[in-house]
Amino acid sequence: MMPSFRRRPFLRRGRLLSPRRRIARDLPPVARETLRRLKRAHDLLAQDQPAEAAVIFDELAEAGAKRGIPRAPQLYLQAGRAWIEAGEVERGVQRLDTGLDLMDQMQQIRRLPFVSQRILNELTDRGLADHAAVLEDKIQSLLAAHGLSLAAASSTTTKPQLPTKCSYCGGSILPDEVEWFDNQQASCTYCGSLLEAKS
Numbered sequence: 001m002m003p004s005f006r007r008r009p010f011l012r013r014g015r016l017l018s019p020r021r022r023i024a025r026d027l028p029p030v031a032r033e034t035l036r037r038l039k040r041a042h043d044l045l046a047q048d049q050p051a052e053a054a055v056i057f058d059e060l061a062e063a064g065a066k067r068g069i070p071r072a073p074q075l076y077l078q079a080g081r082a083w084i085e086a087g088e089v090e091r092g093v094q095r096l097d098t099g100l101d102l103m104d105q106m107q108q109i110r111r112l113p114f115v116s117q118r119i120l121n122e123l124t125d126r127g128l129a130d131h132a133a134v135l136e137d138k139i140q141s142l143l144a145a146h147g148l149s150l151a152a153a154s155s156t157t158t159k160p161q162l163p164t165k166c167s168y169c170g171g172s173i174l175p176d177e178v179e180w181f182d183n184q185q186a187s188c189t190y191c192g193s194l195l196e197a198k199s
Helices: 019-026 029-046 050-066 072-085 089-105 112-125 129-144 150-154
Strands: 010-012 015-017 185-187 194-196
Touching (some): 029 072, 050 072, 072 089, 072 112, 089 112, 089 129, 129 150
Antiparallel strands (some): 010 015
């Protein structure tokens, strides 16, 4: 059984508590194992083993999508990046396509311009302009249905500085793509742990 990655901060006597502070005590073994595998996948990417990482991201994404877990789209996108890095371009683009569709289906449309712009830039930088063009048409259609456009990703809004990596799952943190709770706290895109902005 796949646990939910969507772990918001918890309140105790009016104060926010990080899920990381209660994770060892409160998560069931299956959830701890899932997060261990997520960290393993990020470690493999950092160790230049993208194919091995992609397999794990694929499995986590598929299980998450079946249960409607809000982190599933990001796991598909990360699987896509890993497959492309491993040279499996068609497989990778298919995972990216699935992740983008899930973002729309799970009503994560406000984050879509920022996430999409990074994907398109990465594809173009890898010399995959044709694939980028196809995805861009799809993205523009998804956004247009909600009155949005990729232009939103070009606006420069200064955000507080977050850690570059999640200390729990090892995922890369991008301020424009995380879910912010207030101007100092955000949620990890991959595991949902609370991130504190640097003072």
